[in-house]
Amino acid sequence: MELLFPWLAAPSERACVRLGERALTQRQLAAAIGGVVATLRARGAEPGARIGVWTKPALETLVCFAALAAAGYVIVPMDPKLGEAERAHVEVTAKPAVILGPEDVSLEGAGAWTPVPIRGETALLLFTSGTTGAPKAAAITDRNIAANLDMLADAWAWTGDDTVVHALPLFHVHGLVLGLFGALRRGGALRWVPRFSPADLAAAVAEEASRGSAIVFAVPTMYHRLCEAADQAAGLAAARLLVSGSAPLRADEHRTIERLFGQAPVERYGLTETLINCSTRGDGDRRAGSVGRPLRGVELRLVDDARVPLSTAEARDLGGEICVRGPHVFAGYLDRPDATSAVMDAEGWFYTGDVATISDDGFVTIIGRRSTDIIKCGGFKVGAGEIEACLCEHPAVAEAAVIGAPDPDLGERILAFVVTRSPVEPGVLVDHVAARLSPHKRPREVKILEALPRNAMGKIVKTALRGA
Numbered sequence: 001m002e003l004l005f006p007w008l009a010a011p012s013e014r015a016c017v018r019l020g021e022r023a024l025t026q027r028q029l030a031a032a033i034g035g036v037v038a039t040l041r042a043r044g045a046e047p048g049a050r051i052g053v054w055t056k057p058a059l060e061t062l063v064c065f066a067a068l069a070a071a072g073y074v075i076v077p078m079d080p081k082l083g084e085a086e087r088a089h090v091e092v093t094a095k096p097a098v099i100l101g102p103e104d105v106s107l108e109g110a111g112a113w114t115p116v117p118i119r120g121e122t123a124l125l126l127f128t129s130g131t132t133g134a135p136k137a138a139a140i141t142d143r144n145i146a147a148n149l150d151m152l153a154d155a156w157a158w159t160g161d162d163t164v165v166h167a168l169p170l171f172h173v174h175g176l177v178l179g180l181f182g183a184l185r186r187g188g189a190l191r192w193v194p195r196f197s198p199a200d201l202a203a204a205v206a207e208e209a210s211r212g213s214a215i216v217f218a219v220p221t222m223y224h225r226l227c228e229a230a231d232q233a234a235g236l237a238a239a240r241l242l243v244s245g246s247a248p249l250r251a252d253e254h255r256t257i258e259r260l261f262g263q264a265p266v267e268r269y270g271l272t273e274t275l276i277n278c279s280t281r282g283d284g285d286r287r288a289g290s291v292g293r294p295l296r297g298v299e300l301r302l303v304d305d306a307r308v309p310l311s312t313a314e315a316r317d318l319g320g321e322i323c324v325r326g327p328h329v330f331a332g333y334l335d336r337p338d339a340t341s342a343v344m345d346a347e348g349w350f351y352t353g354d355v356a357t358i359s360d361d362g363f364v365t366i367i368g369r370r371s372t373d374i375i376k377c378g379g380f381k382v383g384a385g386e387i388e389a390c391l392c393e394h395p396a397v398a399e400a401a402v403i404g405a406p407d408p409d410l411g412e413r414i415l416a417f418v419v420t421r422s423p424v425e426p427g428v429l430v431d432h433v434a435a436r437l438s439p440h441k442r443p444r445e446v447k448i449l450e451a452l453p454r455n456a457m458g459k460i461v462k463t464a465l466r467g468a
Contacts, residue, residue: 064105405466
């Protein structure tokens with residue numbers, strides 16, 4: 001019998017969750033899980049029921065998630081900032097039997113309970129970003145979670161000696177599955193810093209590193225701020241690993257992180273539906289601009305627009321859509337077999353919509369999304385990511401986003417949106433790209449903005465740029 005969190009078979013006095021000055025040992029958490037289970041049963045919800053959880057910044061939130069995963073409930077994470085219509089969509093789609101907040105959780109513990117073994121049943125319903133319609137609920141099984149976390153343990157030499165430190169929300173894969181469930185599966189600990197600031201995160205890293213080993217999970221936006229406030233973030237240098245994901249990390253910032261904090265970041269690539277597919281290894285080449293090789297146990301290939309696999313040369317020189325297969329790929333969209341069949345074929349290959357190239361030595365480089373980042377301009381296929389990286393090499397540019405807009409002559413023309421560090425004329429940036437890349441890749445227009453639109457995970461929302 002395999003448990004998602006193996007230590008539950010014999011809990012110890014080792015710390016396993018911490019928020020600020022509050023912490024619980026394995027034994028205390030196991031007891032608190034009994035209290036959550038008793039509360040749910042009192043409300044008529046037995047294991048297997050769907051339970052909504054408000055992801056508020058409290059230790060009790062961590063306890064609630066651990067309890068639901070360990071006792072066999074189906075978790076529906078809910079962002080406290082959901083608007084009325086968004087909340088209604090989640091509730092109508094997922095139909096949670098009970099919705100819990102921190103106020104519903106007691107840390108004292110009460111009632112007997114039994115950990116549920118891994119069964120391949122749905123453990124988590126995570127809502128997609130909804131860029132092509134209303135968000136869909138991706139059904140992720142306990143086996144998906146366990147398999148993927150074990151893959152990452154192999155890539156990062158992740159053990160029970162490591163404490164994960166992060167300031168990520170708990171309604172996405174990065175903060176919840178990797179951050180909390182990953183720490184608990186390894187038998188280590190999670191230090192959650194729910195309100196991000198460079199000084200607070202770095203101080204937490206330094207404190208946990210003084211106790212043993214600390215791993216940092218963060219998104220590129222956070223690393224950007226940590227670099228800008230390097231004098232307040234010196235404690236980051238005490239981490240064993242700095243892991244970046246959920247959005248692309250610019251190559252120049254990759255190098256800046258290494259210079260400021262003494263190590264290059266580990267980059268990884270995944271989606272809600274597949275969890276994590278690729279990563280650079282902790283003991284390997286942390287190559288700037290690449291998300292590394294497929295994790296052991298992940299099958300990955302590139303295909304063309306007709307979903308025909310590319311040759312090695314085509315994958316290297318032209319690039320194509322990433323498709324993956326393995327025990328980490330989700331079970332499908334809740335009550336949406338049509339949507340599931342559109343992205344996953346009968347052989348189990350999931351078509352990600354992300355476009356990449358693969359080097360001769362197997363390193364994957366993401367160059368954009370099929371829907372928003374591959375621009376068909378004048379008969380050429382142009383990756384927005386390449387132009388964005390080029391723009392960001394200009395000293396006046398802090399951030400950049402590139403999209404395609406309809407054009408009667410070219411099919412699509414290239415538009416660039418930039419946030420600047422210092423004054424610069426748009427024409428200068430057009431010339432900068434034209435001098436470094438092929439002429440057809442130069443932006444036809446550059447617009448300067450105060451900020452780029454982003455979602456809660458720090459990803460740029462390119463659909464919001466259409467009318468900018």
